[in-house]
Amino acid sequence: MGPGGAMCAFWRRVSGPEERRLQELLSYGLVALGAVSALLLRFIPMPYGRYSSRRFGWLLPARPAWVLQELPSLLIPLGFAACGGAVLAAWANRLLLGCFVVHYAHRALIFPLLIREGKPTPFFTFMLALLFCVYNGYLQGRSLSNYAIYPSGWLKDPCFITGVIGWLIGMAINIHSDHILRNLRKPGETGYKIPRGGMFEYVSGANFFGEIVEWFGFALACCTIESLSFALCTLFILGSRAKQHHQWYLEKFEDYPKNRKIVIPFMY
Numbered sequence: 001m002g003p004g005g006a007m008c009a010f011w012r013r014v015s016g017p018e019e020r021r022l023q024e025l026l027s028y029g030l031v032a033l034g035a036v037s038a039l040l041l042r043f044i045p046m047p048y049g050r051y052s053s054r055r056f057g058w059l060l061p062a063r064p065a066w067v068l069q070e071l072p073s074l075l076i077p078l079g080f081a082a083c084g085g086a087v088l089a090a091w092a093n094r095l096l097l098g099c100f101v102v103h104y105a106h107r108a109l110i111f112p113l114l115i116r117e118g119k120p121t122p123f124f125t126f127m128l129a130l131l132f133c134v135y136n137g138y139l140q141g142r143s144l145s146n147y148a149i150y151p152s153g154w155l156k157d158p159c160f161i162t163g164v165i166g167w168l169i170g171m172a173i174n175i176h177s178d179h180i181l182r183n184l185r186k187p188g189e190t191g192y193k194i195p196r197g198g199m200f201e202y203v204s205g206a207n208f209f210g211e212i213v214e215w216f217g218f219a220l221a222c223c224t225i226e227s228l229s230f231a232l233c234t235l236f237i238l239g240s241r242a243k244q245h246h247q248w249y250l251e252k253f254e255d256y257p258k259n260r261k262i263v264i265p266f267m268y
Contacts, residue, residue, distance in 0.1 A: 008083035011146075020147055026139050027229035033132075034233030041240035060126055062118030069121075069129035070108035076134065077101055077141030085146060092150040092160065096222050099167055100140050103214070104133075106175070116182055136230055143226040159220050166217020173199055173210030181207065194253055201257075202265040204249055205242025209263050212238055239263050 077097055080088075087093055154160050176198050184193045199206035212235050219231040242263035249256045262268050 004082065007079065011080070011083060011142075012085075015146055019142075023139065023143060023147065024225060026135070027225045030136065030139065030229040030233045031236075034236030038236040038240040041237075041244065045244055058123050059120030060123060062115055062121055063112045065121040065126045066112040066115065066118075067108055069126050070104060070112075070133055072130065073133040073137035073140075074101060074104040074108045076137035077104075077145070080141040080145035083145070087147065087149065088145045090150060092154040093144050093148060095155070095164075096148075096218070097141065097144040099164070099218055099221070100144070103171060104137075106171075111178070114178075114182060136233075139226050140230060143224055144222070148222065148224050159223055163217045163219070163221025166220060167214050168217075170210050170212070170214025170217055174207050174214060175210075177207035177210055192252065194249065194256060199265070201260070203242070203261045203263050204246035205238065205263040208238035208242045209265070212263070239268075 077100055081097060081101075088097070151157075177195075177200065180195050180197050180200060184195060185191070195206070199209055203209050212231075215227075215231040215234045219227040221227075239262075246260075246262045
């Protein structure tokens with residue numbers, strides 16, 4: 001038996017009520033992690049991008065750091081998928097796991113190549129992101145490959161259809177907003193500019209808004225505690241990061257649009 005077969009055999013052995021309970025506890029932990037992170041970010045700015053600092057460890061090149069920190073959320077679910085199983089034989093599970101994998105294929109393999117002279121990433125920030133992707137990659141991948149059971153007509157259910165549409169819209173907003181941010185400066189230009197266009201006309205954290213919509217759509221399509229915990233954690237953390245960006249824009253630019261919200265259009 002090769003390494004892959006041995007790993008699949010291990011996951012088959014640990015499968016059962018105890019691991020299912022562990023999944024539930026980890027889901028509650030993910031929500032708590034998001035809430036605590038949101039609280040801490042009110043007092044300690046997240047050290048990344050324009051806020052990078054050597055106080056949080058030596059600085060790593062942006063592109064390789066991004067690839068390495070995001071890869072676990074791509075490779076771990078793919079590993080579970082390679083092991084197969086009765087649960088993953090259902091098309092609903094395959095498609096939902098595919099949504100998760102598509103997102104992280106983009107974040108780990110495509111997005112880093114598009115970064116233009118990204119700010120170095122502090123080692124502390126890199127490790128936090130890496131551990132989160134290991135944690136969540138296991139949580140979502142294991143749930144959809146081994147525990148989430150759907151009725152035979154789930155692909156036609158309004159929750160699945162509406163959720164997948166929300167996931168697609170959110171991912172499109174996220175990618176488009178990142179494109180706007182990358183192209184704010186022309187070649188040779190330095191400094192910061194006010195982002196305009198797309199959802200940036202409504203919120204300061206348009207890219208964050210897109211990702212929040214994406215994962216709440218995913219949670220609706222999955223209808224699992226694991227996917228809901230991920231969506232809530234995303235809301236807590238990205239909402240706090242958006243507020244940090246919004247405050248920075250207001251302090252940096254006197255002409256920053258005063259009617260622009262933080263991360264939820266027309267609301268917050």
